[in-house]
Amino acid sequence: MYDYDKIFNLLILNGYEFKTEQYLRDGFNIFRKNIGGFVLFFSIYFVLNVFFRLIPSNYSILLGNFLYPIFFAGTILVANEILKGNTTKFIDFFNGIKYYLTLLILNFFSGIIVVLGLIFLIIPGIYLWVSFYFAPYFVVFLGYDFWPAMILSQKIFSKYWWQVFGFLIIVNLINFSGLLLFGFGIIFTIPLSLCITFVAFEDIVGSAIRKYSGNFENNINEN
Numbered sequence: 393m394y395d396y397d398k399i400f401n402l403l404i405l406n407g408y409e410f411k412t413e414q415y416l417r418d419g420f421n422i423f424r425k426n427i428g429g430f431v432l433f434f435s436i437y438f439v440l441n442v443f444f445r446l447i448p449s450n451y452s453i454l455l456g457n458f459l460y461p462i463f464f465a466g467t468i469l470v471a472n473e474i475l476k477g478n479t480t481k482f483i484d485f486f487n488g489i490k491y492y493l494t495l496l497i498l499n500f501f502s503g504i505i506v507v508l509g510l511i512f513l514i515i516p517g518i519y520l521w522v523s524f525y526f527a528p529y530f531v532v533f534l535g536y537d538f539w540p541a542m543i544l545s546q547k548i549f550s551k552y553w554w555q556v557f558g559f560l561i562i563v564n565l566i567n568f569s570g571l572l573l574f575g576f577g578i579i580f581t582i583p584l585s586l587c588i589t590f591v592a593f594e595d596i597v598g599s600a601i602r603k604y605s606g607n608f609e610n611n612i613n614e615n
Contacts (some may be wrong), residue, residue, distance in 0.1 A: 393603045396534065403600040404547055410555040411595065412562070418590030422474050430467065430583035433485045437463045438579050461495035462488050465532050467583050468590045472533070475594065494531050497539035502527060522557050523550045529593040548597070563588055 423430055440459060465488025473480045502524040510517030523546040530541035549556050563585045570581030 396601075396602060398550060399542065399601055399604040400544060400597075401486065402604050403597070404551060407551065408596050408600070409608045410552045410559065410592075412555065412559045415559065415588055415592040415595065418564070419591045422471050422591065423584045423587040425474050426470065426480060429470065429482055429485065430587075430608045431579050433466060434463060434480065434579040434583050437582075438576065457499075458496065460491065461492050461499065461528075462486070463582075464488065464528060464586065465491045465495060468529065468532060471590045472594070488532070491532050494538055495528055498531060498541060501538060502542055519553070520546075522553060522560060522578075523547065524546075525531075525556070525560060526589070526593050526597075529590070529597070533597075552591055560589075603604075 437459065463485075466485035467488075469487050470480050470484050473484065502520075506517050506520045506524065508517075509520045520544040524542050525545065526549050527538070527545035530536040530544050531538065536544065566585050566588075567578065567581045570577030570579075
């Protein structure tokens with residue numbers, strides 16, 4: 393078991409290079425290697441969201457948000473396997489179910505904090521949104537609980553906040569482009585954007601683990 397506290401302290405102290413162009417390119421390459429699986433997986437998400445919106449309830453829109461952690465975790469787990477050069481099956485996308493509860497709680501608490509920041513002052517809300525963005529990756533790949541994951545995400549990724557902010561603007565523009573095709577395009581753009589952000593996390597956090605632990609295997613998930 394790695395001493396993650398020591399590794400991440402060294403990462404924060406020594407810094408890192410944020411490579412937006414490389415993350416966009418490498419994320420797209422991962423996506424295209426299993427484009428059928430990614431698109432099919434998010435087609436299920438799209439269909440479920442349409443179905444929920446047909447339910448006569450004030451909370452029907454929220455139902456899709458409750459399911460999103462499963463699709464988020466499954467996508468980045470498969471992206472990690474592709475990065476390692478492993479062959480994946482469609483059933484592998486559902487391995488993210490085991491992280492569901494922690495991710496759901498994380499989304500709830502981080503969402504509340506960000507909204508409060510936006511209500512009182514817009515700038516703190518934007519700062520927190522960027523700072524907490526990578527917290528779910530610490531849950532899925534390193535087994536952190538929701539609160540330590542949020543703290544680590546803030547400490548590591550706020551170090552180069554402006555670069556991360558610019559990167560996330562590009563990623564969200566990619567997602568927004570998917571909404572232009574009557575929303576149907578999200579089955580392409582959401583998994584693509586997740587592959588891109590996964591690559592960023594792996595390059596920064598995964599590289600730090602390999603560098604400061606002496607483990608040069610090409611993966612970050614040891615759980």
